[in-house]
Structures are given as C-alpha cells and as structure tokens.
Amino acid sequence: MSVLDLARAEIRTMQPYSSARMEASGGQVLLNANESAWAPLGDSGLGCNRYPEPQPAALVDALADLYAVRREQLLVGRGSDEAIDLLVRAFCRAGEDAILIQPPTFGMYAVCAQIQNAGVIEVPLAVNFTLDVDAVLTALTPAVKLVFICTPNNPTGQCIPRADVERLAQALAGRALLVVDEAYVEFADTGSVAELIDQYENVAVLRTLSKAWALAGARIGSLLANAEVIGLLRRIMPPYPLPLPCVSAALSALSVPGQVSAREHLAIVREQRALMHDALCRLPGVREVLPSQANFLAVRFDDAGIIYRRLLAAGIVVRDVRRYPNLDDALRITIGTPAENARVLAVLQEATTCA
Structure with a gap:
C-alpha cells in the first residue's frame, strides 16, 4: 500500500493549476504572465514586478542541505501553518476523515481540521506531559489519516523519545501519516528524526525558520516527507507562495555568516x-x-x-x-x-x- 492511498482520491487525480512560471522559465523577454515590465520604486534589484518561483531553487537547495534531505523530499511554504493546512486538505475528506492530536499541543492542528470539517480525536498527554503511545494506538480509528505529534511540545517544552516516534511510525504504516512537528528542535539536546522519512514513507516532519532562525516575520516553513507526498501537496499549493523579499531574507539567514x-x-x-x-x-x-x-x-x-x-x-x-x-x-x-x-x-x- 502506498502512502498516497491514504490521501483523498480526487486530489490524487486532479489536474493542478499550471502557473506561468511553471510552464516556462529562463527566457529573456517575459510576456506570458501579464506582469508589469517595470520594477516598483524601492525594489533594490529584487524584481518584485515578476512572480517568484513556486519553489525557489536556491532556497530549496539551502534548506535541503540544512535538514539533510533530498530536494524532492522538501516543500517550502508560508511557515509550518501552510504545510499543516495542506496536509489536512490533501488527506482528510470533509465530514468523513479525522486527525489525532495529544493536547495540550499546538492549536493549529485542530483549527485546520475544523476548517476542513475533519474530525479531531484527542488523546491527552500522560503524566508529566509525556506521549502515551499505547493510548494513541488504542484511540486510532480507520477515519484517522493524520497523527500529529509535537517535539519539543508547544506549550510544555518536553521532547518525545525517538524510540516512541519510531514505534508510532511502524504501527501507523498503511493506516495514517505521522506528522512530527519539530518547530523547536534546534533548541533541544536531541536531534531531528528527519532521516526516518527514508525508512518510513508515512513519516513527515515540519520545520520552520521562525524560531531559531529569527524569521517569524518572513514566514518560511518546510515539510520534509516522501517525494510522493511532496508532489501531492504541490498540486494544491497556491502557485506563488513565497514573496521575493522573504526568500531573500531566508537566504541571508542561511548564509555562512x-x-x-x-x-x-x-x-x-x-x-x-x-x-x-x-x-x-x-x-x-x-x-x-x-x-x-x-x-x-x-x-x-x-x-x-x-x-x-x-x-x-x-x-x-x-x-x-x-x-x-x-x-x-x-x-x-x-x-x-x-x-x-x-x-x-x-x-x-x-x-x-x-x-
């Protein structure tokens, strides 16, 4: 069973929007996107009169290097929030499917599910705010397509042991996509579990430049996942998610200095x-x-x-x-x-x- 079998059938088969930048690039005279031929005042060479790349190559390469994944395993968008929303819309049928979360946790998982009219199954964190893997697996139903875990957890700050993450990944294979939110992992003594996406096609990892990289105002986040999952989400992602000034700020932050x-x-x-x-x-x-x-x-x-x-x-x-x-x-x-x-x-x- 492919991880894509968990996704909505109509998303898998839909014809995605083809933007002007996707259809043609590299030309010297760009007359295919109805843009202004003149840069705006104060542009400083950014070229904001032109639509940006859907997935800016330089930024994707820099982030793939930073997170030690292949570029086809990475989707960059407007913070982790956009990736959460895309996952819920791609995998949860309105009124039928559900996500599973462990409160207290980041509120946007439930918000995105509610917007999609997907169910939200809650399995509270155990004593001392630790993850109860057995309780999660007991609460799992066929409707659950996404299981979100947050490590370090927001708002409590504790990490989930790697062994528990891997146990969940194994148990959820063919049943649900495990989404590991690592927004705060740079501050932790434990490292990322991003390499698990090569071992388990049903594992996805959320990363962001908003916290440790001081770019909350630029809204740059990434999803690391199986290349097929990345390709699926690109089908429903807006064509130009990343403003050029934000991409420029991210590249500066990711430079050697x-x-x-x-x-x-x-x-x-x-x-x-x-x-x-x-x-x-x-x-x-x-x-x-x-x-x-x-x-x-x-x-x-x-x-x-x-x-x-x-x-x-x-x-x-x-x-x-x-x-x-x-x-x-x-x-x-x-x-x-x-x-x-x-x-x-x-x-x-x-x-x-x-x-």
Whole structure:
C-alpha cells in the first residue's frame, strides 16, 4: 500500500493549476504572465514586478542541505501553518476523515481540521506531559489519516523519545501519516528524526525558520516527507507562495555568516533557559517550572491570573496558557535577551513577594 492511498482520491487525480512560471522559465523577454515590465520604486534589484518561483531553487537547495534531505523530499511554504493546512486538505475528506492530536499541543492542528470539517480525536498527554503511545494506538480509528505529534511540545517544552516516534511510525504504516512537528528542535539536546522519512514513507516532519532562525516575520516553513507526498501537496499549493523579499531574507539567514549568528543566539537561549529555570524555581508563588527543550518555559503559579496582569502592567507580555488541558495555573514565558529575562525575574520577584 502506498502512502498516497491514504490521501483523498480526487486530489490524487486532479489536474493542478499550471502557473506561468511553471510552464516556462529562463527566457529573456517575459510576456506570458501579464506582469508589469517595470520594477516598483524601492525594489533594490529584487524584481518584485515578476512572480517568484513556486519553489525557489536556491532556497530549496539551502534548506535541503540544512535538514539533510533530498530536494524532492522538501516543500517550502508560508511557515509550518501552510504545510499543516495542506496536509489536512490533501488527506482528510470533509465530514468523513479525522486527525489525532495529544493536547495540550499546538492549536493549529485542530483549527485546520475544523476548517476542513475533519474530525479531531484527542488523546491527552500522560503524566508529566509525556506521549502515551499505547493510548494513541488504542484511540486510532480507520477515519484517522493524520497523527500529529509535537517535539519539543508547544506549550510544555518536553521532547518525545525517538524510540516512541519510531514505534508510532511502524504501527501507523498503511493506516495514517505521522506528522512530527519539530518547530523547536534546534533548541533541544536531541536531534531531528528527519532521516526516518527514508525508512518510513508515512513519516513527515515540519520545520520552520521562525524560531531559531529569527524569521517569524518572513514566514518560511518546510515539510520534509516522501517525494510522493511532496508532489501531492504541490498540486494544491497556491502557485506563488513565497514573496521575493522573504526568500531573500531566508537566504541571508542561511548564509555562512547567518548560520554563525543563529548558533551564537541558540547558545545564549540555552544558557538563559537554564538560568531562568533555576531562578523561577526559587521564587515564592511558583508551583512548578516544567522542564523544557524549547525556547520557552511553562511555569505554574499560585495565581497565574494576577501574575499575568502584573507582568502586563510592567510592559511584559507572556502567553496565558490556562485554557489548555492540565495547564490551568500556567503561563508560558519565552526566553528573551539576558536583559529582558532579568526584567521578567525582577517583576516576578516583586509580584510574588507582594502577593
């Protein structure tokens, strides 16, 4: 059974849109796309009067090298969100199929499924927010076409052991596509599981430049998967997903100097994460600081609502995650610069002392 047998039959057989850039490239006089012949003011040589490549070759090559996959195993788009949406639309029939998630987790999995009118089966994370593989497999139904796992998990920060990921991949073969969201993997001590896509055709991995690579505003994300899955998603992807300025920003970030800078900042985040964890644990009013392999800490407070308001009054915005299952007393605090982190601790010290 091919992994494509899990996808919607009408997507597999549809005739995709053929854009002007896909039909012809390399010409010197471009008169096939009804573009302006003049670059806009302030263009600075980008050529924004022309449509961009659907999958920019230089960026695809750079990302394939970064993630150690073949270029045909990579799809680049507008953040991980676009890849999640494309997967749900390609594999889930409205009103019939479903995804499986483990809350608390990233909210866009369920949002994309709901937009598609696909079901959402929830298998809560176990004690200490660990993945219960047996519970996931027990809850699996024939309707489930996608199983999303997030490692390190957002919003708790824990990683899923590689052995559990591989066990799921084996058990889901021929039944569902396992989508491993690694948006925060650069901050973790454990590495990516991207090489599993060569061993299991039903494994896909989400990566992004939004976090460790400091390009949240450029919206560049990737899906790593079996080449057939990549080809399927390209059928339904908008023809020009990546604006030229965003591609340029990504290529700069992935250059040799850009990679040096990113790794320097990663080292700072890791160091600050450990310092913040220890300092927060010593504050009165802090119940628990969850262990994290991401660039944030989920912190339980005696009164998270008061702490949130105190921080906001001091001009500090953190994430209120009390609506998530088993986190009704928690806030998620991103690791900032050393000065920002020190400011957070100072405000929390004052707030918890006065509480």
